[in-house]
Amino acid sequence: MKKEDTVKLISAEGFEFVISKEAAMVSQTIRNMLTSPGGFAETEHGEVTFPEISTTILEKICQYFYWSLQYSRGKETDFHIEPELTLELMMAANYLHT
Amino acid sequence: MPVLRSRVIPPTKPEIEPLKHPANKIEPATPARTWDTTRPASSGDDDGGDAGRKRKLDVSENLLGLEGGDREGFLNLRSGKKVIKRIGETDGGNSVDGKEKEKGKEKMDFEEVRMLREVSKDGVDVDKLDIKQNADGSCNEKRRRRFGREEKGKAKLIDEHSTVNGSEFINLDLELGTKHSEENVGSVSEPRKEQRVDKKSSVRLSESRMEQFRDIARQNASKFAYFNVEENHLSDDNERLVVADGEVEREIEDWPGPFSTAMKIVRDREKKLNGGQRIGSLDPKKKSNSSILWIPRKGQRQGPKLIIPSLKELSMKILVQNADAITSLEHVPDALRHKLSFMLCDSRQMNSHFLNLLFSGSPTEIRLRDCSWLTEQEFTKAFVSCDTKNLTVLQLDRCGRCMPDYILLSTLASSLNSLPSLTTLSICGACRISDVGFKALVTSAPALRSINLSQCSLLSSTSVDILADKLGSFIQELYINDCQSLNAMLILPALRKLKHLEVLSVAGIETVTDEFVRGFVYACGHNMKELILTDCVKLTDFSLKVIAETCPRLCTLDLSNLYKLTDFGIGYLANGCQAIQTLKLCRNAFSDEAIAAFLETAGEPLKELSLNNVRKVADNTALSLAKRSNKLVNLDLSWCRNLSDEALGLIVDSCLSLRMLKLFGCSQITNAFLDGHSNPDVQIIGLKMSPVLEHIKRNPCFRWVPAAENYERAADCTKLTQNLMDFTILETPTT
Numbered sequence: 089m090k091k092e093d094t095v096k097l098i099s100a101e102g103f104e105f106v107i108s109k110e111a112a113m114v115s116q117t118i119r120n121m122l123t124s125p126g127g128f129a130e131t132e133h134g135e136v137t138f139p140e141i142s143t144t145i146l147e148k149i150c151q152y153f154y155w156s157l158q159y160s161r162g163k164e165t166d167f168h169i170e171p172e173l174t175l176e177l178m179m180a181a182n183y184l185h186t
Numbered sequence: 187m188p189v190l191r192s193r194v195i196p197p198t199k200p201e202i203e204p205l206k207h208p209a210n211k212i213e214p215a216t217p218a219r220t221w222d223t224t225r226p227a228s229s230g231d232d233d234g235g236d237a238g239r240k241r242k243l244d245v246s247e248n249l250l251g252l253e254g255g256d257r258e259g260f261l262n263l264r265s266g267k268k269v270i271k272r273i274g275e276t277d278g279g280n281s282v283d284g285k286e287k288e289k290g291k292e293k294m295d296f297e298e299v300r301m302l303r304e305v306s307k308d309g310v311d312v313d314k315l316d317i318k319q320n321a322d323g324s325c326n327e328k329r330r331r332r333f334g335r336e337e338k339g340k341a342k343l344i345d346e347h348s349t350v351n352g353s354e355f356i357n358l359d360l361e362l363g364t365k366h367s368e369e370n371v372g373s374v375s376e377p378r379k380e381q382r383v384d385k386k387s388s389v390r391l392s393e394s395r396m397e398q399f400r401d402i403a404r405q406n407a408s409k410f411a412y413f414n415v416e417e418n419h420l421s422d423d424n425e426r427l428v429v430a431d432g433e434v435e436r437e438i439e440d441w442p443g444p445f446s447t448a449m450k451i452v453r454d455r456e457k458k459l460n461g462g463q464r465i466g467s468l469d470p471k472k473k474s475n476s477s478i479l480w481i482p483r484k485g486q487r488q489g490p491k492l493i494i495p496s497l498k499e500l501s502m503k504i505l506v507q508n509a510d511a512i513t514s515l516e517h518v519p520d521a522l523r524h525k526l527s528f529m530l531c532d533s534r535q536m537n538s539h540f541l542n543l544l545f546s547g548s549p550t551e552i553r554l555r556d557c558s559w560l561t562e563q564e565f566t567k568a569f570v571s572c573d574t575k576n577l578t579v580l581q582l583d584r585c586g587r588c589m590p591d592y593i594l595l596s597t598l599a600s601s602l603n604s605l606p607s608l609t610t611l612s613i614c615g616a617c618r619i620s621d622v623g624f625k626a627l628v629t630s631a632p633a634l635r636s637i638n639l640s641q642c643s644l645l646s647s648t649s650v651d652i653l654a655d656k657l658g659s660f661i662q663e664l665y666i667n668d669c670q671s672l673n674a675m676l677i678l679p680a681l682r683k684l685k686h687l688e689v690l691s692v693a694g695i696e697t698v699t700d701e702f703v704r705g706f707v708y709a710c711g712h713n714m715k716e717l718i719l720t721d722c723v724k725l726t727d728f729s730l731k732v733i734a735e736t737c738p739r740l741c742t743l744d745l746s747n748l749y750k751l752t753d754f755g756i757g758y759l760a761n762g763c764q765a766i767q768t769l770k771l772c773r774n775a776f777s778d779e780a781i782a783a784f785l786e787t788a789g790e791p792l793k794e795l796s797l798n799n800v801r802k803v804a805d806n807t808a809l810s811l812a813k814r815s816n817k818l819v820n821l822d823l824s825w826c827r828n829l830s831d832e833a834l835g836l837i838v839d840s841c842l843s844l845r846m847l848k849l850f851g852c853s854q855i856t857n858a859f860l861d862g863h864s865n866p867d868v869q870i871i872g873l874k875m876s877p878v879l880e881h882i883k884r885n886p887c888f889r890w891v892p893a894a895e896n897y898e899r900a901a902d903c904t905k906l907t908q909n910l911m912d913f914t915i916l917e918t919p920t921t
Contacts, residue, residue: 152497159494167500171508174501175518181497182522 091134095122098137099146109134111153116185141180148177149184156186445760448783452806456779459805478805480832480839482862506530515543520551520579531556538564545572551579560588569597578607581638584615591623599626606631612638612665621648628656636663636689645669647676654680663689667718670695674702682709691718693744698722703729711736718744720770730755734762741765746772746798753780760787768794775802778828782806789814796822798848808833812840819843824850824872831859838863848872 095112097105113119121128121136129135138146148169155167169177459478502522505512506529515523527544530536536559544552545568557565565588580598582589598605608631613619619627619642628634634657639645650672653661661684666672674697681690687710692698703725707714714737719725725748733740740763745751756776759766766788771781781803785792792815797803803826811818818841823829834855838844844865849855850872860873 149497156494167495169501169504171504171511174504174508175512178498178501178505178522179518181501182519184497186497 094134096135097146097150098135099141099143100139101143103143103146105146105150107150107153111150111157114153114156114186115149118184138180140183142176145173145176145180148173149180149186152181152186443757443761444787445757445783448760448786449757449779451786452779452782452810455809456806478808478830478832478836480835482831482835482858483864502526502529506533506535509535509540510537512540512543514546516547524551524553527553528555534559538568541565541568542571545569548573548576550576552577553579553581554585555581555583557582557585557589558587560585562588562590562593564588566593566597574605574608576607577605579610580605580608581610581612582616583612585613586615586617589613589616590618591620594619594623595626599623599630602630603632604630607633609633610636613642614638614640616642617644620644621646621652624649625652628652632656633660635660637661638663638665639669640665640667640691641669642666643668643670646671647673647680650677650680654683658683659685662686663716665689665691665718666695667691668694672697674698678702678705681706684710686713688713689716689718689742690714691716691744692722693718693720695722696724699724700726700728700732704732707732707736712738714740716740716742718742719748720744720746720772721748723748723750726750727752727755727758731758734758737763739765742768744768744770745774746770746796747774749773749775751775753777756780756784760784764788765791767791770794770796771800772796772798774800776800778802778804778806782810785810785814791817793817794820796820797826798822799825801826802828804828805830805833808837812836815841817843820846820848822848824848824852826852827854830854831856831862834859835863838865838868841865844868846871 093109094106095109095118097107097112097118099105109122112122118136122134141149152167155165158165502525505526509526509530523544527536527540530540531554536554536556538560541554541560541564544554549572554560565585611627611631611634616639621644624639624642624645637653639649650666653664658680664681664684664687672695674692674695681687682705690706690710698719703719711733717733717737717740719729727750730751731754733743735758743759743763743766751774753776757780760783764787769792781797781800785807789810795811795815795818797807803823805828808829811821815821821837821841821844823834829852831854834847834849835858838847838859842865845867847868847870849870852873855873860870
């Protein structure tokens with residue numbers, strides 16, 4: 089993937105997840121961050137940090153992004169979530185508006 | 187609830203069968219026969235009334251059978267012999283006959299002649315004339331005595347009807363002998379009645395006393411009279427509404443103001459359109475009634491927008507299924523807690539485990555939509571572990587089972603200031619709380635701004651007085667839906683003290699009258715933002731007039747089921763309340779032109795409009811909606827059968843903010859509209875089989891925003907409701 093098409097999401101522990109821009113745009117919050125006019129650091133560097141979201145949760149979120157793209161293209165499968173993650177996942181999803 | 191008392195007139199539900207109503211003045215087939223208006227529809231006893239009505243129904247069938255010309259039956263009425271017998275048999279049973287005779291005796295000659303004729307025809311005893319005389323005498327007394335009973339208000343509905351000829355009933359006019367200002371009187375009938383009375387007055391005996399009795403009965407009868415809601419509804423075009431204190435607005439064109447201008451515009455537009463060619467017909471074979479030009483989009487329509495389940499929804503679903511495994515709700519924001527709680531309540535999976543989670547720690551907001559599963563012990567135990575010092579919002583709906591006075595006193599109201607930060611409280615359905623408990627509650631929550639007391643049936647006007655005394659200057663929202671023990675006029679003085687009140691809901695309280703509305707809005711109208719008057723059926727256009735004059739900031743108005751309102755009312759509203767964002771009309775009698783004119787005048791700020799069952803809505807309204815309603819988000823046009831495909835197509839394509847359109851009962855809509863409209867965002871509900879429950883709006887205690895000062899946010903809250911509703915589509919509880 090070209091550099092321009094990707095964004096980097098950084099978790100609380102510092103892990104960096106590099107995903108395509110299209111996938112990241114599934115989240116309304118990230119979309120606003122990346123496209124807002126205002127010269128934000130996120131827009132320029134294409135990097136967003138999430139100090140409250142842990143690595144496991146962020147990983148699951150990225151998986152959801154890709155699943156969502158797949159779903160909209162017609163391939164409708166189930167998205168499995170481990171029950172232990174759901175509470176935090178819900179809160180993170182609420183924050184990310186996704 | 188009506189109580190059997192003599193002389194005191196109970197509040198009666200307007201229902202009815204004027205045709206079968208004995209208190210109505212009958213236009214007799216034979217001029218001699220007139221009904222006595224002293225017959226009230228029912229005594230104070232509702233059962234009697236009901237039974238009476240039932241009997242009337244049966245009777246009418248008999249009568250219809252008789253009507254065919256059962257001379258035998260007719261004759262029996264006339265024959266004095268039979269009359270006497272009946273006098274002997276039942277007390278009041280033949281008093282009707284007696285009365286008939288009484289009235290008839292004015293036309294004595296005519297009647298006698300007729301009777302003689304009949305007698306001779308059928309070969310009955312010719313002596314009946316003499317007997318009749320006697321009968322008259324005795325009947326007279328009977329009648330007097332009967333009046334006495336009636337005056338005492340104990341008169342019961344009796345089977346006299348069975349003795350009456352069917353034709354009389356057929357000829358019954360809708361004359362409610364009434365001086366009651368609110369009732370509709372066939373004004374033509376009055377002079378007729380008078381004439382009849384005049385004719386009778388020429389006769390002797392106890393004529394003056396009869397008059398007296400009749401007048402008394404006439405005055406009382408109106409209060410007993412029932413009238414058919416539907417009859418009223420259908421014949422409203424010819425009715426003149428007489429307002430409570432005598433003011434009557436006659437001519438809509440006499441007003442100055444934007445509404446009448448708008449009406450003229452609407453009418454002109456209609457004339458122009460109808461005068462021109464009929465265009466816009468989709469099916470050349472089908473004759474189109476609509477003169478609206480709307481061309482549906484041709485070509486392949488993009489399929490319905492795919493709804494991708496969001497991560498939040500997915501995870502919530504799993505959480506709800508595994509609610510018992512949740513160990514803590516710490517750090518979970520309130521909005522999510524509420525959502526979880528509502529979903530659990532809806533699927534009946536709410537239990538004390540989750541309740542404890544909600545109560546644990548120092549929560550700021552607790553919302554439970556349904557506490558009917560909760561027992562007293564569970565509630566007490568959960569509450570004891572709760573630190574209430576930060577609690578700002580508490581919603582315990584349907585808590586009747588777990589919230590009698592003693593529990594209230596031991597938990598919520600355990601001490602003065604036990605709920606120091608509470609601004610919003612909802613205890614809908616707390617049917618076991620009395621004035622004592624309420625007083626304790628109010629003293630322990632001094633910061634209350636919004637209180638929902640719907641369905642708290644034991645609370646009396648004392649409670650409202652207490653509320654006004656302790657919290658009168660702070661209260662901003664008050665919901666007292668369906669509080670059956672509250673009498674509107676008794677609580678009016680207390681309500682007038684609530685100077686900062688912005689939201690008032692008196693839905694379902696039958697004692698709400700124009701007087702109440704006037705008294706209230708004159709005191710508090712300048713701040714009012716929301717008025718919910720659903721089911722307050724006594725209200726007339728006068729109420730709308732005063733509301734329009736005194737409530738300039740009104741944003742939400744609910745007038746569902748107020749069938750007495752007419753176009754004049756809408757006119758007042760259009761001229762006075764130009765900021766209305768949510769308007770709920772349901773089963774009102776407004777005409778198409780009036781609604782269209784309202785939209786032209788005051789329709790710009792509308793975000794939510796319901797015209798459910800406002801049957802006359804048609805092309806004019808559609809055109810005005812398309813022109814004016816740019817901000818409209820929710821539109822309910824259920825049961826508006828006069829709207830064609832074209833009209834709806836125009837509306838949907840022009841109202842670009844429209845997201846939800848309800849079309850229940852609109853069977854005239856075809857796929858021409860459904861497939862032909864070009865608004866991709868709108869959701870159309872009610873035509874095909876679709877899950878219905880999600881779109882039922884919850885009662886306001888959920889929808890409203892606690893911080894009433896952020897009124898703009900309330901509109902967003904509607905969206906929140908919608909999102910939640912969307913969510914439950916996926917959930918669709920299988921229980």
